[in-house]
Amino acid sequence: MSLDQATKQRVExxxxxxxxxxxxxxxxxxxxxxxxxxxxxxxxxxxxGEGGKLLSAVIDLTLDPHESVSRDAxxxxxxxxxxxxxxxxxxxMPERPTVVLDILHRVLKPDCKHADEAISFVAxxxxxxxxxxxxxxxILASDSKVTLDGIVNxxxxxxxxxxxxxxxxxxxxxxxxxxxxxxxxxxDKQRCIIQKLLPxxxxxxxxxxxxxxxxxLKNCCFEYDHHSWLLSEEVDILPHLLxxxxxxxxxxxxxxxxxxxxxxxxxxxxxxxxxxxxxxxxIEAITQxxxxxxxxxxxxxxxxxxxxxxxxxxxxxxxxxxGCQKLCExxxxxxxxxxxxxxxxxxxxxxxxxxxxxMDAEMLKDFEEDAANKAV
Amino acid sequence: MATSKKSMTDEERAALVKKLSDDxxxxxxxxxxAARKRKGDQPADTRSIDEIVEELKNHPAFMKEIxxxxxxxxxxxxxxxxxxxxxxxxxxxxxxxxxxxDQFKKKKYAIAIDNYTEGIKSKSPDLDLNAVLYTxxxxxxxxxxxxxSSFMDCICARKFKPDHLKAIVRGAQCCFQxxxxxxxxxxxxxxxxxxxxxxxxxxxxxxxxxxxREQERDERKQALQERKEEAEERKLLQAIQSRGIRVSSVxxxxxxxxxPLLLTAMECHNxxxxxxxxxxxxxxxxxxxxxxxxxxxxxxxxxxxxTNCFYDHLAHMFGPETEPANWDxxxxxxxxxxxxxxxxxxxxxxxxxxxDHSLLDVLKHKKYEVTAGTPTFILMVKxxxxxxxxLTRYKYQ
Numbered sequence: 001m002s003l004d005q006a007t008k009q010r011v012e013x014x015x016x017x018x019x020x021x022x023x024x025x026x027x028x029x030x031x032x033x034x035x036x037x038x039x040x041x042x043x044x045x046x047x048x049g050e051g052g053k054l055l056s057a058v059i060d061l062t063l064d065p066h067e068s069v070s071r072d073a074x075x076x077x078x079x080x081x082x083x084x085x086x087x088x089x090x091x092x093m094p095e096r097p098t099v100v101l102d103i104l105h106r107v108l109k110p111d112c113k114h115a116d117e118a119i120s121f122v123a124x125x126x127x128x129x130x131x132x133x134x135x136x137x138x139i140l141a142s143d144s145k146v147t148l149d150g151i152v153n154x155x156x157x158x159x160x161x162x163x164x165x166x167x168x169x170x171x172x173x174x175x176x177x178x179x180x181x182x183x184x185x186x187x188d189k190q191r192c193i194i195q196k197l198l199p200x201x202x203x204x205x206x207x208x209x210x211x212x213x214x215x216x217l218k219n220c221c222f223e224y225d226h227h228s229w230l231l232s233e234e235v236d237i238l239p240h241l242l243x244x245x246x247x248x249x250x251x252x253x254x255x256x257x258x259x260x261x262x263x264x265x266x267x268x269x270x271x272x273x274x275x276x277x278x279x280x281x282x283i284e285a286i287t288q289x290x291x292x293x294x295x296x297x298x299x300x301x302x303x304x305x306x307x308x309x310x311x312x313x314x315x316x317x318x319x320x321x322x323g324c325q326k327l328c329e330x331x332x333x334x335x336x337x338x339x340x341x342x343x344x345x346x347x348x349x350x351x352x353x354x355x356x357x358x359m360d361a362e363m364l365k366d367f368e369e370d371a372a373n374k375a376v
Numbered sequence: 377m378a379t380s381k382k383s384m385t386d387e388e389r390a391a392l393v394k395k396l397s398d399d400x401x402x403x404x405x406x407x408x409x410a411a412r413k414r415k416g417d418q419p420a421d422t423r424s425i426d427e428i429v430e431e432l433k434n435h436p437a438f439m440k441e442i443x444x445x446x447x448x449x450x451x452x453x454x455x456x457x458x459x460x461x462x463x464x465x466x467x468x469x470x471x472x473x474x475x476x477x478d479q480f481k482k483k484k485y486a487i488a489i490d491n492y493t494e495g496i497k498s499k500s501p502d503l504d505l506n507a508v509l510y511t512x513x514x515x516x517x518x519x520x521x522x523x524x525s526s527f528m529d530c531i532c533a534r535k536f537k538p539d540h541l542k543a544i545v546r547g548a549q550c551c552f553q554x555x556x557x558x559x560x561x562x563x564x565x566x567x568x569x570x571x572x573x574x575x576x577x578x579x580x581x582x583x584x585x586x587x588x589r590e591q592e593r594d595e596r597k598q599a600l601q602e603r604k605e606e607a608e609e610r611k612l613l614q615a616i617q618s619r620g621i622r623v624s625s626v627x628x629x630x631x632x633x634x635x636p637l638l639l640t641a642m643e644c645h646n647x648x649x650x651x652x653x654x655x656x657x658x659x660x661x662x663x664x665x666x667x668x669x670x671x672x673x674x675x676x677x678x679x680x681x682x683t684n685c686f687y688d689h690l691a692h693m694f695g696p697e698t699e700p701a702n703w704d705x706x707x708x709x710x711x712x713x714x715x716x717x718x719x720x721x722x723x724x725x726x727x728x729x730x731x732d733h734s735l736l737d738v739l740k741h742k743k744y745e746v747t748a749g750t751p752t753f754i755l756m757v758k759x760x761x762x763x764x765x766x767l768t769r770y771k772y773q
Contacts, residue, residue, distance in 0.1 A: 149572065156565075190573045192581055196565065234582055239589075261589050265596040268603075 012051055019057040025066055032061060032072045039079035048076075049086035052093060059099055067113065074117035081124035091131040100125050101138045105146050107169070108154060115164035123168045126175035136179040148176075148185050149193065155213065156196045158205070170212020177219035186216070187226050189234075194220060198240040201282070207275055214281050217241065221288035224344055227295040238289070238302055239263060241282050244273035246307045247314060258303040276317035283308075283323040290330055293341035305331045316374070318367035322360060444479075444487050469498040469505055476512055485516040492516065507537035514546045523553040541570050548580055557588030615654050621739045624721075624747040650678045652749060659683060662735065665752040670762040671703040680751075682736040686716055686729060708757045715763070717754040718744060719770075726770045729753065 017023070018031035035058065038044035048054050058080075061073035081087045093099055104122050107115045126132040139146050154160045155169050176182045186193050200213040217237065221230070230237045239262035246263050248270040250256075256264050273279050286304065289295040308328050315321040340346050348356075384392075423431075432438050434449055442452060472495030479488035492513035500506060514529035530547035533540050548563035564581040567574060616623060650663035661679035668674065677689065690711040692698070700707050716729040720743045729738050738744060739751060756763040 153569065190578075192565075192568050192572070192578055195581070195585070233586065236585075261593040264593045265600050267596060267599065 008047065008050070012054060016053055016057055019054075019061060021060060021064075025069070028061070028064070028069055029066070029072070032058075032069060032076070036072050036076050036079070039076050042083070045080055045083050045086060049080055049083060049089060052089065052095075055080070055086070055089065056093070056096070059096070062103070062114075062118070071114050071117060074114050074121060077121040078117060078124060081121055084128055087125045087128050087131055090125050091128075091134050098138060100131075100135055101144070101146055104135070104151075104172070107166075108146060108150050110161050112161060113163070115161050115166060116168065119164075119166065119168040119172060123171040123175065126172055129178050132175045132178050136176050136182045139176070140181055140185065148182065149191075151176075152186070152193050152196060155209070156200070165206065165209075167206040167208040168212075170206075170209035171215070172212070174212040174215030174219065177216040180223070183220050183223050187220055187223060187229070189229060194230075194237075195235055198235075198237060201240045201244050207278070211275065211278050211281075214244075214278055214285070218281050218285035218288065221285045224292050224342070227289055227292045228298075231289065231295060231298045236260070238286070238299060238304065241285050241289075242304055242307050245279060245282055245311050246270065247272050247310060249310045251306060255303065255306055259306065260302055263307060272311070272314070276320045279311075279315070279317070280320040280323050283320065283327055287323070287327050287330070290327070291342065291344040293335075296330070296335075296343075300331055316371055318364050318371055321367050322364050325363070326360075444484070465498040466500040466502050466505060469495040469500040469502070469509060471495075472498065473505070473509055473512065476509075476516070480512065480516055483519070485519045488516045489513055489520075503536045507533045507540045507543065510536065511540060511543040511546065514543065514550075518546060518550065518553075521553075523550045526550050527554065539570055541567060544570070545574070545577060548577060548584075552580060552584050552587075555587070555591070557584045557591060560584035561588065612652065612654055615658065615660060616652070619660075619736065619740060622745045623749075624745050650676075653679075660736075662739075662746075663750045664735070665750050667752060667754045668703070668709075668756075669754060669766060670756060670760070673701070673703050680735050682739070683734050685732050685734045686738075686753075687711065687731040690714055690716075690731060708760065709755075713757050714755050715758045717756070717772075718752070719754065720745065721747070724770070726754070726767065726772045 015031055015035065018027050019035070020028075023031070035048060035054070038048055048058075058073050058076045062070050062077065064070045064073065077090075081090060091100055096102075100122060103118050106112050107119045107122070112118065122135075126135055138144060139148060151169060151173055154166060155173060160166055177186065186197075194217070197213050197217065200210060201217070203210045203213070217240075220226070221237075229235060239260035242260070243262055246266060248266050248268045251259070273282065286299065286308075290299055305328060308324055308331070312321065312324045312328055315324055335341065336343070336346075433440070435451070439452070442448065448456070472491045476488045476491030476495065479485075479491060492509050495509045496506065496513070510529045510533035514526040514533065517523075517526035517529060527547060527550035530543045530550060533543035534547075537543070544563055544567040548560050548567060551557070551560035551563055561581060561584050564577050564584065567577050568581070571577070652660055652662045654660055660682045662682065664677040664680040666675040666677070675693065680689065694700075694709050694711040694714060696710075701709065714731075716731060717726045718729060718738065718741075719726055722745075723743070725743075727741065727743055735751070739746065744751075756766060
């Protein structure tokens with residue numbers, strides 16, 4: 001469908017008249033259906049997203065009293081927001097600058113209709129770091145009707161809205177935690193926010209929610225100043241990152257007692273995190289915690305190596321195996337010399353970075369070949 | 377009345393005054409004498425000033441506090457009735473709450489509980505007041521370490537006022553005291569919703585989380601231990617069954633499901649706790665009971681290796697080197713003189729055991745059945761009068 005400008009404008013104008021609030025129900029439904037179909041292709045999405053008017057009309061229809069209309073309107077938004085340019089547009093609509101925040105606000109009420117669709121749209125939009133940042137600042141504004149506490153509380157309630165799973169609020173949080181200010185609020189030492197998220201690293205009911213929370217935790221591990229607090233008894237993040245990586249291996253008493261209690265005497269039916277990307281995210285989170293001296297020493301002392309060694313033996317996914325191997329090497333090697341202990345502060349010369357990347361790439365290739373051979 | 381008022385002279389007047397005054401004194405003296413006489417031998421009031429002060433303290437007009445551990449003075453009881461007789465249930469409940477709070481401050485928790493209970497019974501329609509009464513009673517119960525009652529009151533308080541912070545905090549503390557750590561976390565989170573920076577709760581939450589995870593670890597450890605023990609039992613039973621040894625109340629089946637009876641059949645029934653076990657080489661060692669019906673005596677062998685034969689034990693127990701048993705006064709029981717039998721309980725028949733056979737050989741005998749996990753044998757002196765009688769009773773051929 002490649003249309004010249006004039007035709008586009010005509011189609012847009014005609015469609016708009018059918019999508020108006022006061023248009024007749026069936027007409028609206030049919031017009032919206034055709035918009036929804038159009039958003040199924042990239043060209044279609046670009047066409048709808050080009051002018052702001054259609055986007056506005058669709059947003060308005062998400063509040064249409066007819067449920068089939070409002071649901072389809074949300075579906076349109078979900079499709080449209082998969083395009084980076086359109087997602088950006090939603091976040092920057094001149095006449096309605098807080099539209100994404102408004103939709104997020106709707107979702108935080110337990111009786112919100114089509115909450116799953118609405119929250120998926122917010123997750124899509126905040127996928128872009130720029131959008132996440134803007135939404136984050138709107139949330140953190142002092143007069144905001146949406147609070148991080150509220151988001152986290154809903155995330156931690158399994159039956160918040162009886163008509164929706166609310167799983168996609170996980171990715172929303174993960175996206176928002178790309179912003180340092182958000183991370184600092186989640187890790188408010190005077191409050192209990194991140195602690196409530198921790199048990200969800202083993203939330204079997206939904207990969208989406210679990211993945212979002214694990215992603216958020218990993219992002220939090222980039223706040224180096226918070227490492228000793230994260231690893232202290234007040235939060236105790238490490239066992240929650242390690243548990244999904246642990247299988248049902250039995251260790252001798254001495255090794256077992258050194259592990260965090262959550263990892264001791266796991267039952268034979270204990271399974272590792274099934275998703276390789278999530279396993280890698282967990283490994284990366286622990287790797288980040290190793291970037292400070294205190295963090296690294298705690299992780300060594302807690303015998304995390306034991307769990308990672310067994311994971312390495314078991315791991316089939318090349319990327320996760322590589323990540324695991326590098327973390328293991330860090331844990332068994334000697335402490336770096338004085339002055340180099342906070343790894344995140346050490347500047348690595350470009351040629352070394354290049355060399356390491358090359359080594360990683362080769363190792364990854366080896367693992368991939370291994371995996372391919374085993375598959376045969 | 378022709379008598380005119382005669383003016384009195386000063387002397388006359390003075391004499392009259394004196395007379396009247398004397399008369400009065402005489403009268404008072406007389407009355408007081410009479411009064412003293414009426415009292416008979418009652419002593420005069422000898423109370424010290426301290427005692428009088430004490431008595432006054434107990435007068436409702438001067439009373440500062442009430443000692444509920446003693447019976448109430450009737451005046452107080454009356455006053456109280458007036459106070460609580462109020463028709464208005466809220467005023468009544470309020471009044472009891474105040475009294476409860478006073479007692480609570482004095483750490484008289486039992487009395488405070490009674491006061492709050494009366495307040496609750498007033499059935500005031502004021503939801504907040506009821507929430508407070510329940511919460512305060514919960515606090516008093518908590519101080520008396522009645523954590524369960526306290527917890528129930530917290531739940532009731534929240535029925536009247538779901539977000540009553542003090543009730544939620546108290547509920548969280550109760551859960552912790554009752555070792556219900558998962559519940560404690562839920563109550564903590566509920567109170568953090570209202571007061572997110574409550575230090576007490578933040579601290580309690582950290583401790584509860586830690587204890588919960590330790591508790592879960594202990595449960596896993598226990599489960600693991602139980603699984604190991606069960607596997608051991610299974611292996612043992614496998615070893616017994618594969619030898620073709622029959623154990624009473626056990627059906628020998630290929631069924632992999634473990635019959636609970638199987639295990640109990642092998643439970644030790646002897647006070648020493650000895651139980652059949654398998655050594656590293658897979659050899660079974662049984663606890664074995666020797667019966668001497670002639671003297672109603674027994675010997676218990678803790679671990680009879682299944683490959684040892686009976687004579688090995690007899691030679692050791694009744695050999696020439698061994699001191700005879702104290703009941704064997706005639707020294708009849710010698711290794712070579714003893715005959716060993718076992719009984720098949722179903723048939724009520726005796727079977728003779730060849731002393732050169734191993735325990736395993738005997739246990740595999742198709743008529744042998746192990747009962748109570750302890751193989752049992754009857755020992756008698758060959759050809760003795762007792763043996764003959766005993767065998768006749770069993771119609772032994």
